[in-house]
Amino acid sequence: xxxxxxxxxxxxxxxxxxxxxxxxxxxxxxxxxxxxxxxxxxxxxxxxxxxxxxxxxxxxxxxxxxxxxxxxxxxxxxxxxxxxxxxxxxxxxxxxxxxxxxxxxxxxxxxxxxxxxxxxxxxxxxxxxxxxxxxxxxxxxxxxxxxxxxxxxxxxxxxxxxxxxxxxxxx
Amino acid sequence: xxxxxxxxxxxxxxxxxxxxxxxxxxxxxxxxxxxxxxxxxxxxxxxxxxxxxxxxxxxxxxxxxxxxxxxxxxxxxx
Numbered sequence: 592x593x594x595x596x597x598x599x600x601x602x603x604x605x606x607x608x609x610x611x612x613x614x615x616x617x618x619x620x621x622x623x624x625x626x627x628x629x630x631x632x633x634x635x636x637x638x639x640x641x642x643x644x645x646x647x648x649x650x651x652x653x654x655x656x657x658x659x660x661x662x663x664x665x666x667x668x669x670x671x672x673x674x675x676x677x678x679x680x681x682x683x684x685x686x687x688x689x690x691x692x693x694x695x696x697x698x699x700x701x702x703x704x705x706x707x708x709x710x711x712x713x714x715x716x717x718x719x720x721x722x723x724x725x726x727x728x729x730x731x732x733x734x735x736x737x738x739x740x741x742x743x744x745x746x747x748x749x750x751x752x753x754x755x756x757x758x759x760x761x762x
Numbered sequence: 763x764x765x766x767x768x769x770x771x772x773x774x775x776x777x778x779x780x781x782x783x784x785x786x787x788x789x790x791x792x793x794x795x796x797x798x799x800x801x802x803x804x805x806x807x808x809x810x811x812x813x814x815x816x817x818x819x820x821x822x823x824x825x826x827x828x829x830x831x832x833x834x835x836x837x838x839x840x
Contacts, residue, residue, distance in 0.1 A: 755804035
């Protein structure tokens, strides 16, 4: 899986995205409908199935909580690897396309979000585009993660800061 | 080998907002405002890294003051 990740690329600014082709429009409708079904589905296995249909990569033995929101336009840029758990109400974003008038200061981009094996994303956390969560890392409740999180590390807060690493305790 | 001052210093460094001067061997650390389960994990990690003693979260829960924790660490080390 390590080689298969998509890489960061530029995307059109907001105004340009309004001239989508029929195929792209249908894809967005499909993503939105399946996303809403997964959002409110009470059955764990069905939630994972709906997210996989949208294009999110979900490994084995993964837990996805209810009311999770995964990027609507580019769900295929989200990778949740084996044994990870994403708890209720989490939001994972993969793209950012501002209005054209901000093009001097902000770049429209889509970047992969990778949640590595065994990581825990606690309730109501938000993960921003391009973030990589390390193996067995813990993101505490309500955190906003904007930088990569190393392996075996606990982060907390907005913006998420490292509280401690706990590799010694798990060996 | 560790002494009490070193233990208190390492313990206090896990807290961001609490003044380090208030920590003594009689401090009931669970009554501090900043105390949380996350700090408890940071302290467990510090004990494992600096003093080579692995405590379980249950053992950590049982101790109330720094003195009790220090005695526990010493008894585990032997």
